[in-house]
Amino acid sequence: MSQSRTRRSIPAAGALLGAAALVLTACAPPGGTGTVAPTTAAPSGSTEATCGEEDVVLDAYIETGFPLPKELFDEFTAQHPNVTFQVREDQFAVLTQNAPRTLQDNPPDLMRLPQMSELASGGLLLNLDPYAEQFGWTEWPESQLSQLRVDDEGRRGSGPLYAMGLNFSMTGVFYNKELAAEIGMTEPPKTLAELDAAMDAAKKAGITPLAQFNGGATGGLMFPLQALMASYGPTQPLNDWIFQVEGANIDTPENLKAAEHLQKWVEAGYFADDVNSMDYAQMMARFIEGDSLFIFNGDWESGNLDTQMPGKVGFFVMPPLEEGGTQFGAMSAPLTYGIAAGAKHPDCAAYFFNWVATDEKARTITVEVGGSHPMGATDAFMPEVDPDSVTAATLAAGTQVNEVNGAMDFLANATGSIYAQSWTPNVQQLVAGKQDAAGLLSAVQRDYEAEVGG
Amino acid sequence: MSHHLEGAASVHSGAAPSASSVAPEPAAAPRSPRRRRLLRSLPIYLLVLPAALFYGVFVLRPIALTAQFSLYDWNGIEPATWVGLANYVEVFTEPKLVGSILNAFELILYFSFVPVILALFAANVIRGIATSRLAGIARTVLFLPQVIPLVAAGIMWTWQFASNGMVNELLRAVGLGGLARAWLGDFDTALPAVGVIGAWVALGLCLILLLAGMSKIDQSLYEAARIDGAGPVREFFSITIPGVRQELAVCVIVTVIAALASFDIIYISTQGGPGNSTLVPGLQVFYLAFFDREIGTASALALTLMALVLLVVLPLQRLLRGRES
Numbered sequence: 001m002s003q004s005r006t007r008r009s010i011p012a013a014g015a016l017l018g019a020a021a022l023v024l025t026a027c028a029p030p031g032g033t034g035t036v037a038p039t040t041a042a043p044s045g046s047t048e049a050t051c052g053e054e055d056v057v058l059d060a061y062i063e064t065g066f067p068l069p070k071e072l073f074d075e076f077t078a079q080h081p082n083v084t085f086q087v088r089e090d091q092f093a094v095l096t097q098n099a100p101r102t103l104q105d106n107p108p109d110l111m112r113l114p115q116m117s118e119l120a121s122g123g124l125l126l127n128l129d130p131y132a133e134q135f136g137w138t139e140w141p142e143s144q145l146s147q148l149r150v151d152d153e154g155r156r157g158s159g160p161l162y163a164m165g166l167n168f169s170m171t172g173v174f175y176n177k178e179l180a181a182e183i184g185m186t187e188p189p190k191t192l193a194e195l196d197a198a199m200d201a202a203k204k205a206g207i208t209p210l211a212q213f214n215g216g217a218t219g220g221l222m223f224p225l226q227a228l229m230a231s232y233g234p235t236q237p238l239n240d241w242i243f244q245v246e247g248a249n250i251d252t253p254e255n256l257k258a259a260e261h262l263q264k265w266v267e268a269g270y271f272a273d274d275v276n277s278m279d280y281a282q283m284m285a286r287f288i289e290g291d292s293l294f295i296f297n298g299d300w301e302s303g304n305l306d307t308q309m310p311g312k313v314g315f316f317v318m319p320p321l322e323e324g325g326t327q328f329g330a331m332s333a334p335l336t337y338g339i340a341a342g343a344k345h346p347d348c349a350a351y352f353f354n355w356v357a358t359d360e361k362a363r364t365i366t367v368e369v370g371g372s373h374p375m376g377a378t379d380a381f382m383p384e385v386d387p388d389s390v391t392a393a394t395l396a397a398g399t400q401v402n403e404v405n406g407a408m409d410f411l412a413n414a415t416g417s418i419y420a421q422s423w424t425p426n427v428q429q430l431v432a433g434k435q436d437a438a439g440l441l442s443a444v445q446r447d448y449e450a451e452v453g454g
Numbered sequence: 455m456s457h458h459l460e461g462a463a464s465v466h467s468g469a470a471p472s473a474s475s476v477a478p479e480p481a482a483a484p485r486s487p488r489r490r491r492l493l494r495s496l497p498i499y500l501l502v503l504p505a506a507l508f509y510g511v512f513v514l515r516p517i518a519l520t521a522q523f524s525l526y527d528w529n530g531i532e533p534a535t536w537v538g539l540a541n542y543v544e545v546f547t548e549p550k551l552v553g554s555i556l557n558a559f560e561l562i563l564y565f566s567f568v569p570v571i572l573a574l575f576a577a578n579v580i581r582g583i584a585t586s587r588l589a590g591i592a593r594t595v596l597f598l599p600q601v602i603p604l605v606a607a608g609i610m611w612t613w614q615f616a617s618n619g620m621v622n623e624l625l626r627a628v629g630l631g632g633l634a635r636a637w638l639g640d641f642d643t644a645l646p647a648v649g650v651i652g653a654w655v656a657l658g659l660c661l662i663l664l665l666a667g668m669s670k671i672d673q674s675l676y677e678a679a680r681i682d683g684a685g686p687v688r689e690f691f692s693i694t695i696p697g698v699r700q701e702l703a704v705c706v707i708v709t710v711i712a713a714l715a716s717f718d719i720i721y722i723s724t725q726g727g728p729g730n731s732t733l734v735p736g737l738q739v740f741y742l743a744f745f746d747r748e749i750g751t752a753s754a755l756a757l758t759l760m761a762l763v764l765l766v767v768l769p770l771q772r773l774l775r776g777r778e779s
Binding site for chain 2: 030428432
C-alpha cells in the first residue's frame with residue numbers, strides 16, 4: 001500500500017513541477033506593453049488620397065449574408081481596374097469575437113465593425129479625421145458621423161472619426177398590406193392609439209399582430225421599446241445615454257410610460273406567443289409567409305422584401321402620440337466599416353469610402369441592393385425608386401425622421417455588453433411576466449452605471 | 455458530449471506520460487537496482503516524450519496561463535492591470551455567475567441521472583432479448599444520437615421544441631394542446647427542455663457501455679440465481695448492477711462532467727436565454743471572454759468551473775469505484 005502511494009506521488013509531483021515551470025516562464029503580465037504601432041502611412045496633408053496607378057489589393061473583412069459590399073467592390077474594380085479586393089466573410093457574431101485580434105494581428109484595409117468604442121480607444125482603428133478634411137466629409141450632416149466618433153475615453157458621439165458608413169439604416173414598422181386590408185387598415189396609423197387599435201383588431205381577427213424576434217441571446221423587443229420611447233419623449237436624452245454623457249439616465253418618467261406601453265402590448269397578447277424562442281430568421285420567415293401583421297425592423301430588409309413579396313409590404317415610422325405631432329423618432333445607424341490602424345493601403349480604403357458616398361453608380365447600388373440611404377451630402381444624387389416599393393417607403397420615412405431630428409442610435413450600442421447582459425434578459429423577462437416596466441428600466445440603469453463607472 | 459469524452463480520455467491517457475517524462479526521485483546510491491531499472495526503461499520514457507510535450511503545450515500551459523490571466527483585469531489587447539483575487543470575488547458574488555453554476559448542477563439531473571437510469575433498463579431489456587434481431591435494431595437506434603454531431607442535434611431539437619414543432623403537435627394530437635408552448639422560450643421549461651436534448655445524446659453512450667459490461671457477466675451466475683429461485687428483479691439488482699459497476703461509474707462520471715461543463719447544446723438551442731434561465735458557466739466564460747472582453751473574469755470563472763468539476767467528480771469516482779482497488 002505504502003509503495004503504491006509513493007509511486008503515485010512521483011508523477012503527481014512531476015506534473016506540478018512542470019506546471020510551475022510553465023507558469024514561471026509566462027509570468028509577464030498579459031498584453032505586454034500593448035500599444036499598437038500607429039499607422040505607418042499617415043495620410044498626406046492637403047492632396048487627396050487616391051488608389052494610385054499601381055496594382056493594389058485591398059484586404060476586406062466583411063459580414064456574411066449581405067450582398068451590398070461585394071457589389072460595391074465589383075463596381076469599384078470596374079471603374080478602377082488597378083484595384084482588386086481580397087474578401088473574407090464571417091457571421092456578425094464571429095466578427096464581434098475576432099475584431100480585436102484581427103485588427104491587431106492581420107490588419108484589414110476595410111472591415112465591417114461591431115461595437116467600436118473599445119476598438120478605437122484601444123488604438124486598433126485608424127483615425128479618419130485627415131481624410132474627412134481632404135474629402136469634405138465634414139460638410140455632411142453631423143448626425144451621419146457622430147456615432148462613428150470616439151473620444152479618448154472610449155465614449156462615442158464626439159472626438160476623432162474612427163469609421164465610416166457604407167450607408168445608414170432607418171428602423172420602423174413593416175406591415176403586410178394584405179393582412180392590413182383584412183382588418184380595414186388602409187393606411188399607416190397616424191397615432192400610437194391607431195397602432196394599438198390595429199393590433200387589437202388583428203388579434204380579434206385571429207391574426208398575429210406582432211412576431212418579433214426575442215429568443216436566445218436576442219432582445220428584439222428593443223425595437224418597439226426604443227421606438228415607443230421616441231414617441232413619448234425627446235430623442236436627445238436617449239442619444240446622451242448611448243454616448244455615455246455624464247449623468248445620463250434611462251429611468252425617466254417618459255421612458256417609463258414607453259416601457260409601460262410595451263408591457264401593455266405584452267399583456268394584451270399582441271406578440272406571438274413564442275417570441276422568447278424566436279430568432280431573427282424565424283421572424284422574417286413568419287412575416288414573409290404572411291403570419292404576422294407587423295414587424296419592427298430596419299430598412300436593410302427593404303430590398304429583400306421588395307423581391308420576396310413585391311407590392312405587398314408597407315413601412316411607417318413609429319407614429320407620434322397625437323396626429324401631426326413632431327415627437328417621434330427612429331433608430332438609425334451607419335453600416336459601420338473601419339480601416340485598421342496597421343492597414344497596408346489606408347489611402348485607397350479611404351478613397352473607396354468617399355467613392356461609395358459620392359459616385360452615382362455606387363449610390364444607386366447602395367439604394368437598390370442595400371435598401372438604405374447612402375451616406376453623404378443632403379443634396380447628393382439619388383436614384384429613381386419605384387414609388388410602390390418598400391424601399392421608396394423607407395427612404396421617405398428617413399426624410400420624415402430627419403425633418404424632426406428624430407434619428408437616434410440603438411440603445412443596445414451604449415456599451416459593449418449592455419445588450420447581451422442587461423437589455424436582452426430583461427425584455428425576455430418582461431415577456432414572461434417576470435419583470436415590469438419600472439423594474440426593467442431600473443435594472444438596466446443599474447447595470448449601465450456598473451459598467452460605465454467601473 | 456463527444457468533446458468532453460475526448461477531453462476526459464486525453465486526461466487519462468495524457469497524465470501518465472507527462473508525469474513519467476520527469477525523472478523520478480534522485481537515486482539514493484549509484485548502481486542501485488532502482489537506477490538500473492530506470493536505465494532499462496529509458497527508451498519507454500523517450501517514447502512518451504512527444505506526447506508529454508504536446509500535453510504540456512496544449513493542456514498544462516493553457517491552464518497555467520488561464521490561472522495567470524484570472525488575476526488580471528485585461529481586455530485581451532491592451533496592457534493588463536493586476537487585481538489579485540478580485541475576479542474570483544466577482545465569480546462568487548455576482549448573482550448571474552452564481553446562477554449559471556446552479557443551472558449546471560440542475561443539468562446533472564438531466565444529463566446524468568436520467569440517461570444512466572434509462573440506459574440501465576434499456577440495456578437490461580436488450581440483454582434479455584439478445585438473440586433476436588430486435589436487439590440489434592434497438593441498440594443501433596439508441597446509439598444513433600451519439601453519431602450525430604451535437605450542433606445538428608441541437609438544431610433538430612430546436613425545431614421539435616418550437617411552437618409548431620413535433621412536441622407540441624403530439625401534445626395536441628392526444629388532446630393536451632393546453633400544455634403546448636414554446637418550450638425553449640419559457641422560463642420554467644427551457645432548462646428541462648435543454649436537459650432532454652442532453653439526455654437523448656447521453657443515453658446511447660451509456661447504453662453501449664453498459665451492454666458491454668453486461669456481456670462480460672458470467673451466464674452461470676444467472677443460471678445459479680434462477681435455480682435458487684431469483685426473479686428478474688432480483689437478478690437485476692443482485693447480479694447485473696454489481697456486474698456493471700465499473701461501466702456505471704464511467705457513465706456517471708462522463709455525463710456529470712458533460713453536465714457541468716456543458717456548452718454546445720445550450721449554445722445552439724437557447725444561447726443561455728430566455729433571461730439567463732439556461733445560462734451555464736461554460737457559456738458565460740465564452741461570453742465574458744469573447745463578447746465582453748473581460749479575459750480576467752472569464753479565466754477566473756473557467757478555473758472555478760474546473761475546480762468544481764474536480765470537486766464533484768473525484769469523490770464520485772472514489773465512491774463508485776473505490777472498493778475495488
